[in-house]
Amino acid sequence: MPKPLHADGPSAEPILAARALTKRFPGVLALDHVDVEVQEREIHAILGQNGAGKTTLMNILFGLVQPDEGALFLRGHQVEFRSPHDALAHGIGMVHQTRRLVSAHTVLENIVLGHPRVRGVLNLRRVAPEVEVLCNKYGFTVDLAARVWQLPEGERQWVEILKALYRGAQALILDEPTSTLTPPEVTTLLAGLQALVRDQGVTILLVTHKLPIVMAASHRVTVLRSGKVVARVRTADATEDMLVRHMIGRDIAVRTGKRSGEPGLPVLQVDRLSAVNDKGQLALQDISFSLREGEILGVAGVTGNGQDELAQVLAGLRDAVSGTVRFDGRDVTGLSPLAHWRVGIGYVPAERVEVASIAAFSLVENTALNYHFDPAFARRGLLDDARLEQLTRNILSGYDVKAPTARTRAQHLSGGNLQKLILGRVLSRKPRLLIAHLPTQGLDVEAAAFVRAALLDAKADGAAIVLISEDLDEILSLADWVAPIYEGRFGAVLPRAEADIETVGAMMAGWSAKEVRVQ
Amino acid sequence: MRLGRYDVTLEPRTTRPAFYSSLTAAGAILLALALASVLFLSAQTPLLEAYRAIFSYAFFNPNGLLATIHRSIYLLLCTYAFLVPLRAGLWNIGLPGQVYAGGVAAFAIPFVFRTQEAQTLSLPPVLLILLMVASAAAAGAVVGGFAGILRARFQVSEILVTMMLNSILFWLVAYMIKEGGPFMSPRGEGESFALPPALHAPLLWGVPFTAVLALGAAVFLDILFAKTPLGYRIRAFGQSPAAARYGGIIPLALSLLVFLLGGGFAGLAGYHYFAALPGVYKISGNYGYYGDLSFYGIISALIARGSSLGAVPIAVLFAGLSLGARFAQGELRLPFGVDYALLGLLMMTFVASHVLYQFRVAWRRVPSLALRHAPTQLPPG
Ligand SMILES: Nc1ncnc2c1ncn2[C@@H]1O[C@H](COP(=O)(O)OP(=O)(O)OP(=O)(O)O)[C@@H](O)[C@H]1O
Ligand SMILES: [Mg+2]
Numbered sequence: 001m002p003k004p005l006h007a008d009g010p011s012a013e014p015i016l017a018a019r020a021l022t023k024r025f026p027g028v029l030a031l032d033h034v035d036v037e038v039q040e041r042e043i044h045a046i047l048g049q050n051g052a053g054k055t056t057l058m059n060i061l062f063g064l065v066q067p068d069e070g071a072l073f074l075r076g077h078q079v080e081f082r083s084p085h086d087a088l089a090h091g092i093g094m095v096h097q098t099r100r101l102v103s104a105h106t107v108l109e110n111i112v113l114g115h116p117r118v119r120g121v122l123n124l125r126r127v128a129p130e131v132e133v134l135c136n137k138y139g140f141t142v143d144l145a146a147r148v149w150q151l152p153e154g155e156r157q158w159v160e161i162l163k164a165l166y167r168g169a170q171a172l173i174l175d176e177p178t179s180t181l182t183p184p185e186v187t188t189l190l191a192g193l194q195a196l197v198r199d200q201g202v203t204i205l206l207v208t209h210k211l212p213i214v215m216a217a218s219h220r221v222t223v224l225r226s227g228k229v230v231a232r233v234r235t236a237d238a239t240e241d242m243l244v245r246h247m248i249g250r251d252i253a254v255r256t257g258k259r260s261g262e263p264g265l266p267v268l269q270v271d272r273l274s275a276v277n278d279k280g281q282l283a284l285q286d287i288s289f290s291l292r293e294g295e296i297l298g299v300a301g302v303t304g305n306g307q308d309e310l311a312q313v314l315a316g317l318r319d320a321v322s323g324t325v326r327f328d329g330r331d332v333t334g335l336s337p338l339a340h341w342r343v344g345i346g347y348v349p350a351e352r353v354e355v356a357s358i359a360a361f362s363l364v365e366n367t368a369l370n371y372h373f374d375p376a377f378a379r380r381g382l383l384d385d386a387r388l389e390q391l392t393r394n395i396l397s398g399y400d401v402k403a404p405t406a407r408t409r410a411q412h413l414s415g416g417n418l419q420k421l422i423l424g425r426v427l428s429r430k431p432r433l434l435i436a437h438l439p440t441q442g443l444d445v446e447a448a449a450f451v452r453a454a455l456l457d458a459k460a461d462g463a464a465i466v467l468i469s470e471d472l473d474e475i476l477s478l479a480d481w482v483a484p485i486y487e488g489r490f491g492a493v494l495p496r497a498e499a500d501i502e503t504v505g506a507m508m509a510g511w512s513a514k515e516v517r518v519q
Numbered sequence: 520m521r522l523g524r525y526d527v528t529l530e531p532r533t534t535r536p537a538f539y540s541s542l543t544a545a546g547a548i549l550l551a552l553a554l555a556s557v558l559f560l561s562a563q564t565p566l567l568e569a570y571r572a573i574f575s576y577a578f579f580n581p582n583g584l585l586a587t588i589h590r591s592i593y594l595l596l597c598t599y600a601f602l603v604p605l606r607a608g609l610w611n612i613g614l615p616g617q618v619y620a621g622g623v624a625a626f627a628i629p630f631v632f633r634t635q636e637a638q639t640l641s642l643p644p645v646l647l648i649l650l651m652v653a654s655a656a657a658a659g660a661v662v663g664g665f666a667g668i669l670r671a672r673f674q675v676s677e678i679l680v681t682m683m684l685n686s687i688l689f690w691l692v693a694y695m696i697k698e699g700g701p702f703m704s705p706r707g708e709g710e711s712f713a714l715p716p717a718l719h720a721p722l723l724w725g726v727p728f729t730a731v732l733a734l735g736a737a738v739f740l741d742i743l744f745a746k747t748p749l750g751y752r753i754r755a756f757g758q759s760p761a762a763a764r765y766g767g768i769i770p771l772a773l774s775l776l777v778f779l780l781g782g783g784f785a786g787l788a789g790y791h792y793f794a795a796l797p798g799v800y801k802i803s804g805n806y807g808y809y810g811d812l813s814f815y816g817i818i819s820a821l822i823a824r825g826s827s828l829g830a831v832p833i834a835v836l837f838a839g840l841s842l843g844a845r846f847a848q849g850e851l852r853l854p855f856g857v858d859y860a861l862l863g864l865l866m867m868t869f870v871a872s873h874v875l876y877q878f879r880v881a882w883r884r885v886p887s888l889a890l891r892h893a894p895t896q897l898p899p900g
Contacts, residue, residue, distance in 0.1 A: 020891070035891045222893075232893045317764065338767030347765070355765045358758045369755065369766040372748045382746040 013076050015040040015203050016061065016092070016171055021070035023056055023227075025412060027404020030056040031067070032227040038171070041197055043204045045214040045235070048224035049247055049444040050416025051402045054207045055097060057224070058173050061205070062094040063087040093164025094173040097207075097415060097442075101148045101156060108144040111163045134166055138196065149279075153303060154185030158192070171203040172196075176415075178213055179442045182302045182470060190217045209247070209444040211240045223247055248446065263480070264293030266329075267433055267464040273323035275309045283309040284488045287323070289481070291464040293432070296455070297493070298479030299468040301508050306488035307468045308350070311437045314466060315347035316340035327433060338373060346370075346431030348423055350438040350468075352415075356422045359411035363403060363421065366410050367392045370425055391428060399424035400450060416443045423451055427458055434458060437468045452478060472501060472508075486510045544822075547872040548836065551864040558860055564851050572850050573861075577843030585725055589796050590838035591831075592726075593809070595733040596788035597816025598823070598830045599740060600659070603784070604667075604677075604777040606744055606825050608757035612817065613666055613681025615810030616688035617659040617782045621789025622802050623688075623695055624658030625651040626702055626711055629718055644717040651718070655790035656783040662688065663782020664775055671774035689807065696802050704801065711793075711802035720795035727795035732787060740827035753777060788813065815841075815862065822869045837862060 014037040023031040030053045038044045048054045059065040061072065063081030072079050074090055081087045084094070101110045112127050131144060140162060142155055151159070157177055164172055174193075178186045194217060196202040206218060214221055214235065221238060223231040223246040231246040268291040277283035284306045291297050301307055312318035314325060316337040325333045327343060340347070349355045357366050367388050371377045377384045392406040399420045403413055410418060423439055436455065440448040455478060459465055469475050475482055482499035484491040484507035491507030552570065559569040576583035597614050604611040611617075628651045632641050642650075662684055669675040695702040695711065702711040720727040744750035756763040756773050764770060792809050793802045815837050823829035844858035 033891065035893075037890060229891070229893045315765075336767070336769065337764060338769070341767050349765060351761075354759070355761045358755060358762050360758050361755070365751070365755075368751055369762065372751050372755075373767055378748060383748055383751055385746070 014038055014073075015075055016205075017073040017076075018057070018061065019071050019073065021057065021060055021067045021072075023053075023060065023065065023067050025404070027408070028402075029227050031060075033070070034224070034227070034229050036222050036229070038203060038205055039220070040203050041201050042219040043193060043197055043206055043217055045218035045221045046205060046207045046224060047209065047211075047214055047221055047243060047247055049209060050442075050447050051226075051414040052209075052224040052247075053227040054209075054224060055175055055414065058094065058175050058205070058207055061087070062092060062173055064094075088167050088169070091168055091170035092173065093167060093169025093171070095157070095160040095164060095175065095177060097175040097179070101159060104147065104149065106145050106147055107142055107151070107159050110148055110159055111144075111166050115167055131162075131166060134162065138162070138165065138200065140192075152185070154181050154188060157181065157185075157189060165202075170201075171205065173205045173207070175207045176209075176442065177206070178208065178210060186213070193217060211243055214243065215240060225249055244445070247444075263295045264462055266290060266292050267327065268466075269324075269326040270314075271324045271326070273310075273313060273325060274321050275313045275318055276321055277309055282321075282488065284313065287488075287490055289483060289490070289493045291433075291466070291481070293462045293464055294459050295481065296459055296465040296467055296479045297481045297483060298475030299466060299483050299485050299490075300472055300475045300504055301468075301470070301485035303470060305485050307437065307485060309488070310485070311347065311349065311435050311466075311468055314433075314435050315345065315349075317347075341370065341373070341429070344429075344432040346426040346429050346434045348426050348434070348436045348439055350441065352419055352422050357410045357418060360409060362407045362409055363396070363413075364389050364392045364406050366421070367395070367425055370429055395421060395424035395428055399454070400447075416447050419443060420447060420451065423454060427454060430461070431458075431463060434463050434465045435468070436465060438470070439467070440469070440471070440474060448474075472504060476501065476504075484508045543872040543875065544833075544869070547868040548865065550872075551861070551868040554864050554868070555857075555861050558857055559853065562851075562853050564853060569847055569851060569853070572847035573840065573843035575843075576846040576850075577839035583842060583846065586842050587835065587839040588726055588730065590812075590842060591835045592730050592733045593788050593792050593812070594815055594819060594834040594838050595737065595831065596729070596784050596791060597813040598820045598834055599736055599816075599827060600663075600781045600783075600785035600788065600813075601817045602740070602820040602823075602825055602827060602830065603753075603781040604663075605820055606750075606757050607753045607773060607777040608760070609667075609670065609774060609777060610678050611663060611666070611681060611778060611781045611785075612678055612814075613663065613684050613782075614785050614788075614813035614816055615807075616681065616685040617662045617785030618789040618792070618810055618813050619688040619692045619806065620658040620662045620782075621655035621786030622793040622806070623692055623702075623789075624786065625655040625790045625794045626695075626714075626802060628654055629714060630702060630712075647718055648720060651794055652787070652790055655786040655794070657786065659786020659789065660779040660783040663778040663780075663785065665778075667775040667778025670778075671771040677778070685810070689810065692802060692806055696804070696806075702802065709804040714794060714800040718794075719797075719800055722797065725797065727791065727797075729787065729791040729795050734831070736784070737827045737831050744825070785813070788816075812841075818866055818869075822873075837865070840865065 016038040018034060018036045021031050021034045034053070034057060036057070046054050046057065056065060060067050063084045063086050066082070072081065079090060087094070102113070105113070108128060108131055111131055128144065135141070140158055142151070142158065148156060148159065161172065177189060181189060190213065193204055197204060206213070208214060218235045220234050221231070221243065222229055223243060225247060230249070270287055270289050273284060273287040274282060275284040287310065289297060299307060299310065309318060313320050316332070316335055316339065320333050323333070324331055327345060332340065332343065353359065358369065364385070368383060371388060372383065377387055389406050395401065396403055396406060401413070401417045401421045401424065403417060413421065419439070419442060423436070426434065439455065440451050443451060452474065455465060455467065467475065467478060476496070476499065480496050481493055482496060482504055483493045484504050486508060487510065491512060494503070556566050559566055577587050578584055597618070600614055600617060601611050628647060632647065666677045666680040666684065669680050670677040694700050697703065697709060704710050704712045720729065744754060752763065752768045752773060755766060756768055756770065760770060793799060793806070819830045819833040819837060822833050840861050841858045844861045847853060848855070848857050
């Protein structure tokens with residue numbers, strides 16, 4: 001465990017302090033007189049459940065949101081951030097929960113883009129050496145000429161960090177930096193952050209709801225619960241148990257799903273399915289499997305191995321180049337997305353903000369995204385608004401979504417609550433086949449347990465589920481069949497009983513079934 | 520800014536009371552008029568007299584009022600032509616081209632049925648008028664739909680395509696009405712033949728029936744977007760094409776549909792201007808002026824934020840002020856172009872008021888520096 005570099009007694013002047021920050025949104029008190037102190041050259045974790053107010057707090061520290069009450073202090077002097085521009089000018093940078101890079105641009109362009117100095121004409125040749133010097137200084141090796149879309153997620157994260165450092169950030173705010181990373185990428189990221197703090201004197205504010213990350217990387221923790229600071233501790237003095245109880249305020253209530261009976265009729269048969277990605281490269285090759293009612297197939301793999309393409313082809317959003325998908329005995333390959341919804345195939349995409357919801361629409365209007373074509377929700381040619389609202393309310397209460405009202409805009413929901421809403425909406429259609437892509441990504445412990453229970457309920461009610469996840473524990477705890485995916489191929493489709501963690505893990509890394517057995 | 524123990528800042532408004540939008544709109548109009556005083560003062564015209572001339576002609580003089588109504592109908596139809604694709608996130612700036620297409624297609628009906636001169640009509644006039652309306656709407660729709668297809672199928676920018684169509688159709692009209700062109704007037708003055716009186720659009724109190732279309736569409740479009748599945752799909756697509764596709768909406772069909780609808784409205788505007796206005800009933804040589812005028816449809820759609828009913832007062836205002844200022848210009852010997860200057864000022868103040876309307880003044884108490892106590896012991900339970 002890293003040791004704090006500075007004595008953090010009450011006498012040390014904090015580099016950044018927030019006093020009595022209060023932020024109200026219509027119907028929610030997102031922050032309630034929050035005090036936070038960040039010492040120079042520390043990794044300070046902000047821990048809290050979904051909707052605790054973490055993102056709101058960080059947005060205030062970065063000038064994106066103005067508090068209703070309270071003030072910010074930089075080295076003891078009061079400052080006011082009217083916009084991120086002010087925060088940057090004071091040496092505070094932020095890496096957001098969602099990537100903000102332009103994926104068609106090169107790494108270099110992304111780093112210098114938007115820098116106040118290059119606002120007019122962009123003279124890449126002049127700034128390139130500067131960026132290289134910066135990269136060397138921070139020991140960061142990436143091809144500056146590479147296009148961002150070619151990079152794995154872990155490196156994109158570094159590009160964002162570098163972008164902030166290039167603008168002279170001395171303190172970095174990272175909002176859920178690990179939620180889209182694979183375990184090895186997380187390790188690399190944390191090691192890199194520690195090096196930044198140790199060697200470069202950077203200060204880091206790390207927002208997360210993942211305890212192991214807090215324990216492994218931070219010096220101090222501030223725990224938020226329902227908008228209030230409930231604990232402020234040195235990590236060295238903390239235990240995971242204690243942090244969990246601060247975070248939740250009681251013991252975890254884990255909802256268990258219904259027990260299911262025997263698998264039923266065959267629902268899905270996929271035969272030698274292949275598909276290309278957006279760049280026209282073969283991303284999915286010869287996938288075959290079948291699934292019955294009440295069965296879960298867990299597709300385990302590191303992101304970027306064809307999972308997106310698999311989910312999209314099954315949902316009708318991407319054409320197959322060869323192979324067939326049969327649903328209830330009927331060939332559905334090539335049918336439109338709408339036809340897929342109509343026959344009873346439901347899809348929960350990984351991109352909840354960009355694909356699965358519309359930020360500016362109310363929750364009721366978001367519900368309509370899966371119901372606008374449903375005759376039961378039309379009355380005399382108009383959408384049945386009352387019925388949509390009723391359904392939305394049921395989803396909000398049934399899935400424990402924290403939202404002021406059903407008319408709130410989706411953009412005002414915290415990440416975790418939005419995810420629960422989407423899952424609830426898709427499940428409310430009672431799909432016979434559910435494709436769930438990263439359904440617990442970004443959820444806190446309790447919410448993730450809730451979502452898993454909801455999947456088990458759907459299974460008990462006879463749905464067939466294709467669960468695509470990076471979390472091997474999740475797959476092993478839910479699935480009846482396990483299919484490790486690597487570079488667009490299934491290593492095997494194993495019955496749960498034969499799928500032990502070593503075998504599946506090895507296949508996820510590209511070992512073939514034969515090699516694994518020889519081992 | 521610091522005031523005693525309070526901090527005062529401008530910040531984005533999270534909730535926007537509806538009555539504010541009418542209030543800011545009224546403020547914007549007053550501000551534009553106030554700014555326009557500079558123009559009048561520089562021309563040494565008594566201010567009150569100038570304003571009186573503008574408003575009394577536009578809204579109180581019987582001739583002026585009628586002209587205002589006629590022009591409002593035209594602007595409204597142009598507004599819808601832009602507004603429908605706008606709700607789907609697409610920019611139909613091909614209004615002039617679609618207006619010209621509507622005009623030409625309307626005149627093609629009497630031309631084809633050889634009724635431009637003869638007193639003998641081959642078909643009942645009502646039927647011919649209906650055909651003219653339908654053909655104008657269809658022609659506008661085809662021109663609009665062409666851009667829609669290119670956009671949806673081949674990702675060609677709808678802005679480029681519609682701009683190019685504008686100039687193509689401008690020259691098509693010029694060809695049709697020039698000396699020797701098919702629609703040439705018998706006297707050959709660079710304008711089209713005049714419609715025979717039987718084919719003049721029926722009037723209600725001096726106003727052509729297109730007024731009913733324009734007002735009916737105002738109600739219809741708002742309901743379409745707020746309440747119907749189709750309107751929902753258009754809005755969803757406008758907000759997020761990826762989410763719309765996920766929800767089963769077909770991008771190609773939707774883009775085509777909104778451009779067909781929009782183009783249809785522009786075609787109707789062409790019909791209205793060239794074939795339904797008392798005293799016109801021909802494609803006149805200065806048809807390009809009306810093409811340019813159609814761009815005010817874009818502005819009123821933007822100011823009304825996509826609401827068709829909201830666009831009605833704005834279109835009336837634009838129509839009235841442009842006519843009134845033109846009248847005052849002649850009457851009081853104001854500098855040339857005051858009508859354009861006034862519309863320009865209005866646009867600017869509307870845009871500025873929109874920005875202001877997004878923000879509010881916030882008061883915040885500055886807290887003391889002491890750190891509140893937070894426990895490090897476990898909470899009870
Ligand atoms: N702009 C907004 N308007 C209205 N409510 C908001 C807005 N932003 C956040 N909220 C509400 O404030 C609360 C805190 O949200 P915040 O995004 O800060 O949570 P979080 O701790 O980051 O959660 P997560 O782990 O799910 O991302 C939530 O109840 C959310 O619905
Ligand atoms: Mg968050």
